[in-house]
Amino acid sequence: MTRGYNFCSGPAMLPGAVMQRAQEELPDWQGTGMSVMELSHRSPEFVSVLEGAEARLRTLMNIPEDYAVLFMQGGATLQFSCVPMNLMSRGGAAEFLDTGAWSVKAIKEAGRYGETRVLASTKDEGYRRAVRADEFSVGADAAYLHYTPNETIGGVEFNYVPETGDVPLVADMSSCILSRPINVEDFDLIYAGAQKNIGPAGLTLVIVRKSLLGEVMHDTPSLLNYKAQADNGSMVNTPPTFAIYLAGLVFDWLEGQGGVRAIEGINAEKAALLYDAIDRSEFYRNPIALEHRSRMNVPFILADEQLNDRFLAEAGEAGLYNLQGHRSVGGMRASIYNAMPLAGVRGLVDFMKDFEQRHG
Structure with missing residues (x-):
């Protein structure tokens, strides 16, 4: 069989070397006599898979220790609700830069939990560019500023990181995470669906400053509570084990590319x-x-x-x-x-x- 080239926006192409390694390890992972899909998520074997994936991601992105790395489910779309549930209890409006379809979805979901403000939008221009830095000013009382560095549908990418002062900066990096170096400390919360640059659909990464954990809305489900996930090693329930395993292989591959x-x-x-x-x-x-x-x-x-x-x-x-x-x-x-x-x-x-x- 000859593989072609998959230009899908997601689920996207996986590295050939990762596919081959996963195929080789599929029936018997490292001599356990079981597939990694069959391992108990609380077994020492799988815990080593998860911890290894997190360690490699921290190295690749130079993630400081005062940030939690969470392996969650529900896609980036569920994070449109998780973010306000975890950040809006402090008061203030959730502020947004609107540059396309995914910005619009995030704004709509946040509106279910509190006040939202769109600081700037390029809708009237057909979303053919990003918002410029001189087109908005972040409110000092804002709960957070949310933006989408790369809008998958429109093909629009920011060429700068917004400055927000003491206001938390939230970024949906689903389409651009790991594609170029970033300074994680410029952000307070990063999330990304895995099915583009990380692995298969079903896994969502969240990188969040630990100082933001704990002040959630009172009716936030445990699965969507960042502190609960951090305290339980991303295992409030059974995590997407095979997707985490594949993500770890992708991180290995990326390290091998330099x-x-x-x-x-x-x-x-x-x-x-x-x-x-x-x-x-x-x-x-x-x-x-x-x-x-x-x-x-x-x-x-x-x-x-x-x-x-x-x-x-x-x-x-x-x-x-x-x-x-x-x-x-x-x-x-x-x-x-x-x-x-x-x-x-x-x-x-x-x-x-x-x-x-x-x-x-």
Whole structure:
């Protein structure tokens, strides 16, 4: 069997070496006579899997000890509720920067638990850029400021980290975590669905400053209480054991690539190659402002959109999968997360040039 290149925004492509190792270990993990899927989550064997994954993530991201690392479930979408439940009891409104579909969802969910304020939005411009730093001012009484550094659907990426003073900064990093180095201490809470740069769907990472733990709304379920999860080693209930195991393998793989700094260089090269092909063409175009183009999610539109179905069909025949844009946007979108090799992007660019020659 020949594997193709999966450009899906999530669940996304996993590194081939990770898939192979998981296949080899699937029936018998490290001589236990059981699959890792069958291990008790409280057994010493699985605890070593979880602790090892956390240790490697802390190394990769240089996470300080005064931050808790939580392995949770429910996707990043559940965090739209977890965040206000855990942070809004201190008083003040939850403030937001609105730059696309995922920002909108986070704002809507937070509104169930208290006051929300949208400090700035690019909706009127079709979400074709991020909010600029000079377009908003954080309220001193805010419970937190939430933003989405990379909007998966629109392909918009912030090129700076908002400054919030003493107000906690919350970031939904689902599409950009581990794609480039960050200073974790610039943030108070980071969360990310795993199915893009970390592992399979079903796991959500939360990295939270420990000083924020404990002041939750009184009716917050234990599963959604960050302090309860931290106090119980992410085992208030049975965690997604196989997803955590695979995440640990991805962290191993990323270390083998040279870490986050090295993968940043590869990601920059992939994005530059694809954007250059789009910009040099009269057949394709990218609608996002140059300074806010995402390295992870690259939308592009064909000059003749009646060719969309043919483009997708022929791309699939060439082993280039899941290039259709989100249903709310249309066009095409190539998600080129960490696991997408440079060869995959080169293959896409070559196909795009050939398609243009035949249909342009």
